[in-house]
Ligand SMILES: Nc1nc2c(c(=O)[nH]1)N[C@H]1C(S)=C(S)[C@@H](COP(=O)(O)O)O[C@H]1N2
């Protein structure tokens with residue numbers, strides 16, 4: 001074994017150690033899922049380095065350490081999403097048409113912030129959305145390009161699987177339909193996988209993203225979308241649980257088959273209709 005191997009091993013060990021330190025501090029913090037996401041990023045970096053560890057015994061031992069921790073984090077994340085979200089204050093339901101509230105949801109007075117991992121810090125002017133897969137022209141859009149396709153405002157309700165719902169959100173942006181049509185949807189396309197920072201994704205039926213109220217939004221309730229709520233650009237699909245509304249969206253990929261996204265891979269429902277209470281697979 002040469003000195004480079006020791007260097008790689010030390011870097012893997014350091015990343016694992018830093019991830020452990022973050023996890024130790026996590027349960028006491030308000031943004032638990034974000035903290036777990038940061039530890040996850042370090043472990044992903046450690047996993048990427050493993051191939052460079054020349055000694056097969058050491059490589060196997062380190063790989064076991066890394067994957068055990070990644071498994072623990074995945075379970076902790078799923079658990080953290082099953083509890084109440086930080087920032088949820090219940091709102092009264094008395095003046096609301098009960099038909100608007102999906103089963104086992106309650107209204108929130110605020111606007112909770114929920115995501116895994118770190119927020120990106122890309123400036124709005126540098127933001128790009130790529131539409132790719134089964135399209136005539138793979139197209140990269142800036143926010144100005146999207147605005148040129150026609151700005152709309154749609155009022156809709158937002159339902160998070162962790163059981164809070166926020167009614168009457170005014171989302172301003174462009175219809176997803178208009179964006180994918182600008183790229184030319186091929187006849188074979190039936191599904192969309194939307195990806196966003198840091199390594200998040202969600203799958204949707206093409207039919208659902210073609211609805212009038214499915215938007216790529218840059219403003220909420222008349223103000224520019226804040227970073228924590230997915231600014232400068234997020235997907236909004238009101239007829240699905242909130243996890244399908246990918247924040248910091250960077251890519252829409254059209255497919256002729258269903259491919260699971262981040263939460264669908266972790267046991268959440270493929271479709272996610274809140275009125276059918278499709279929480280878990
Ligand atoms: N990129 C990204 N988008 C995401 C998430 C995430 O973890 N990463 N979480 C989803 C979930 S579970 C919900 S409920 C909504 C929350 O949006 P909000 O933070 O604006 O309330 O964002 C969704 N979009």
Ligand SMILES: [Mo]
Nearest residue numbers: 160161242243
């Ligand atoms: Mo959610």
